[in-house]
Amino acid sequence: MAATEKLVMRGISKSFGNLRALNNLDFTLRRGEIHALMGENGAGKSTLMKILIGIHMADSGEIFLDGEPVVIASPREALARGIAMIHQELYPILDMSVADNLFLGREWKRNAMGPLSMVDRRKTRRETENLLAGFGIGISPDAAMRGLSVAETQLVEIVKAVSQGAEIIIMDEPTSAINEKEADRLFAHVERLKTSGASIIYISHKIDEIFKIAETVTVLRDGNFVASRPTREMTPELLVSQMVGREIDDIYPPPPPDRHIDGAVLEVSGLSDGYRFRNVSFQIRSGEILGMAGLMGSGRTEVAECVFGLTPKTSGETLLRGKPADVRSPRDAVLGGMALVSDDRKQKGLNLAATVGENISIVSLEECSRLGIIDRVRERAGVDEYMKRLAIKAESADTPAASLSGGNQQKTVLAKWLMAGPEVIIFDEPTRGIDVGAKREIYQLIRELAAQGKAILMISSEMGEIIGMSDRVIVMADGELAGTLDRSELTEEAIMTLAANLGPTGKGVR
Amino acid sequence: MKNRVGKYTVRELGIFAAFIALIVALAVVSGGTSISPRNLVLVIKQASINGILSVGMMFVIVSGGIDLSVGSILAVSGVAASMFAHPGEYHLAIPVALAMLVGLALGCANGFLVAFGEIPPFIVTLGMLTMGRGLALILSGGSPIYNISKPFENLAGGFFPSAGFPYRAPILSVYFLAVVAAGAFVLTRTVYGRHVYAVGGNEMSARISGIRVGLVKMSVYAISGALSGLAGLLLASRIVSGNPNSGSGYELDAIAAVTIGGISMSGGAGKWHGAVIGTIFIAVMGNGLDLMGMPSNLQLVIKGAIIIAAVFYDIRAKRKR
Numbered sequence: 001m002a003a004t005e006k007l008v009m010r011g012i013s014k015s016f017g018n019l020r021a022l023n024n025l026d027f028t029l030r031r032g033e034i035h036a037l038m039g040e041n042g043a044g045k046s047t048l049m050k051i052l053i054g055i056h057m058a059d060s061g062e063i064f065l066d067g068e069p070v071v072i073a074s075p076r077e078a079l080a081r082g083i084a085m086i087h088q089e090l091y092p093i094l095d096m097s098v099a100d101n102l103f104l105g106r107e108w109k110r111n112a113m114g115p116l117s118m119v120d121r122r123k124t125r126r127e128t129e130n131l132l133a134g135f136g137i138g139i140s141p142d143a144a145m146r147g148l149s150v151a152e153t154q155l156v157e158i159v160k161a162v163s164q165g166a167e168i169i170i171m172d173e174p175t176s177a178i179n180e181k182e183a184d185r186l187f188a189h190v191e192r193l194k195t196s197g198a199s200i201i202y203i204s205h206k207i208d209e210i211f212k213i214a215e216t217v218t219v220l221r222d223g224n225f226v227a228s229r230p231t232r233e234m235t236p237e238l239l240v241s242q243m244v245g246r247e248i249d250d251i252y253p254p255p256p257p258d259r260h261i262d263g264a265v266l267e268v269s270g271l272s273d274g275y276r277f278r279n280v281s282f283q284i285r286s287g288e289i290l291g292m293a294g295l296m297g298s299g300r301t302e303v304a305e306c307v308f309g310l311t312p313k314t315s316g317e318t319l320l321r322g323k324p325a326d327v328r329s330p331r332d333a334v335l336g337g338m339a340l341v342s343d344d345r346k347q348k349g350l351n352l353a354a355t356v357g358e359n360i361s362i363v364s365l366e367e368c369s370r371l372g373i374i375d376r377v378r379e380r381a382g383v384d385e386y387m388k389r390l391a392i393k394a395e396s397a398d399t400p401a402a403s404l405s406g407g408n409q410q411k412t413v414l415a416k417w418l419m420a421g422p423e424v425i426i427f428d429e430p431t432r433g434i435d436v437g438a439k440r441e442i443y444q445l446i447r448e449l450a451a452q453g454k455a456i457l458m459i460s461s462e463m464g465e466i467i468g469m470s471d472r473v474i475v476m477a478d479g480e481l482a483g484t485l486d487r488s489e490l491t492e493e494a495i496m497t498l499a500a501n502l503g504p505t506g507k508g509v510r
Numbered sequence: 511m512k513n514r515v516g517k518y519t520v521r522e523l524g525i526f527a528a529f530i531a532l533i534v535a536l537a538v539v540s541g542g543t544s545i546s547p548r549n550l551v552l553v554i555k556q557a558s559i560n561g562i563l564s565v566g567m568m569f570v571i572v573s574g575g576i577d578l579s580v581g582s583i584l585a586v587s588g589v590a591a592s593m594f595a596h597p598g599e600y601h602l603a604i605p606v607a608l609a610m611l612v613g614l615a616l617g618c619a620n621g622f623l624v625a626f627g628e629i630p631p632f633i634v635t636l637g638m639l640t641m642g643r644g645l646a647l648i649l650s651g652g653s654p655i656y657n658i659s660k661p662f663e664n665l666a667g668g669f670f671p672s673a674g675f676p677y678r679a680p681i682l683s684v685y686f687l688a689v690v691a692a693g694a695f696v697l698t699r700t701v702y703g704r705h706v707y708a709v710g711g712n713e714m715s716a717r718i719s720g721i722r723v724g725l726v727k728m729s730v731y732a733i734s735g736a737l738s739g740l741a742g743l744l745l746a747s748r749i750v751s752g753n754p755n756s757g758s759g760y761e762l763d764a765i766a767a768v769t770i771g772g773i774s775m776s777g778g779a780g781k782w783h784g785a786v787i788g789t790i791f792i793a794v795m796g797n798g799l800d801l802m803g804m805p806s807n808l809q810l811v812i813k814g815a816i817i818i819a820a821v822f823y824d825i826r827a828k829r830k831r
Contacts, residue, residue: 347714348715351707351711351712353711354708354779366701369701374701
């Protein structure tokens, strides 16, 4: 075994019940490389990583670290062997300081009295300061974790992993909740980690990122090894086709030729919530996909949730089909024919304690009932129809929603709203954290909905999505509408100029 | 899913098996006394009153809340009904309606504070537990109200069918079955019932789905309150007096029944038959321990331990998913 090989996983198989999650898989990580692990949801990336950090045990196969065979039975053991994972969702203790979080569980002690020893606050602080400075991170050791952004929290987590002697760092979709500028800064830190000798396994759905930072990419599909090669020998198209196992000519389906855009369905004017956004006006016409772009924190989601009646407004008017609509609660919005596919399906979209069918029918129950009593045959027929139409992969409508993959959960949320037959559909980050195949299906569906005459508002942080899908784009910056772009004017530069408030109407960089 | 056998989860079958084992074991240990008709009538009567509370508790817990005040609301309602149940004073309808209305009103107060005051249900109903007991003591002057009319006594005292049949069940069990049937129907077959599950499963997603979360939350406490009122009425009839100290600790029995029945304390999950099995389990066990001569204080210790064990099991089962 060559000395450059930091980690070799060979012939790894793992089954859950009858489901074969990993099938005789090989994975090799070299010392000091950034290695992208790609695959659709359910391809086996997470399972493989969970085996590596000792959450799961492989049914068969071997793991070699620095050429030595090892058995990793717990995350604690993984950490002791220098393997750390930066999870997609981080759970720091929010009321503790950065320094206390960094040394949580391995506090610097002033005396040796076991759990009763006194914490050496000064040393904790100094060590933290050194570590952060070593990384060039300008965060105070005394800052409360609560006050940190997602990106900063990630950096602290990375520093923590390195300070614990981690030589293999697994990053699970680190950029799914941070903006592009923060992502670039993160990449710089990852590069620095690499030069210090650490090896990084990088999981992401964002293909452009992989080409930006990874040297090697390994592709998994349905629990099988597909390919592992240097990134420079790959193209995005090749990568995508290897992931989905088929060619995807164009991920964004073109608008149908015979479509027509009618009169305004939803008109919002002068909407303010007195806090996060001011004086926002826009209209969406029947058959139109209106994109809403903007940096994270620019107030996009807040506008959508206010239009939907989830949060109160301080001023502004909403017209639905030309008539004033007093939307004070989501119920008013739903009754008015609106739907909100929110950005956080677990928090705001699904009831994970319920089945797929119960989730899908919840908005439409009144239509499949008489005198408040549910007609279960009608309910089931509706649920089955939408499960089929959206190709939701679940055994049946009685499958628990919690057991579905991210893409199928998102489709379940969509099915719920489509069954209710809305006229206005707000999509907030409709493809966040779902795989390429499911993404394409969702784009296709959005197109179809527009063709049926629905008015669609699509909030997205993905430039490609905004440009590929929108008929028109409004751009938010700092809680205000920075501008509107027609389809012919849509370029990444034009959007970014408005989003960063650099345009002729903007107020310049703050 | 390996954890299922046909329609039922392993857990449901496990509880059912434990239940059968308990009955058999008690019958053997007591030399048959536990399954004598006389004893069965006693068990059924006790289970019926607790069971009515458990059905209300099931609504509250499925919605993601908890109601600690059921025992106190039962006492206030029983006392209030008894005050108007003296022979030859009022029509029977007055005390009956009064008990239900008192229960409903106190339940609505709970629900309003939880849903619109946004106070944690544990705190609101803990307060109501104390207030209710105080009200019962004030209304009754601190001691039981006797001198109850015969029709009032017959409410819960009789058997069904009335006479001449070889097999008759205590009329209380008929009330219980009616409440269970209505509760099960509402929870599983109506739009409202589905909304209760949705609110308990994920309040935010329920709100976004257009469900009036506040109203749903308020209503489950109203239902629990009204059923506590009914239970209070029936208990007063059964013991032929309005006792301000009755129902103390019944909230525990109801919560135990619901949790043993596999209804998740975190809300949004559980089946109605769980509450029924749980109720009968608690009643049979309490009765069995009585027959075996176990002191009631020790029984309290066991009951508490069972609640903790049931919730522990629930949480562990959830983590495995």
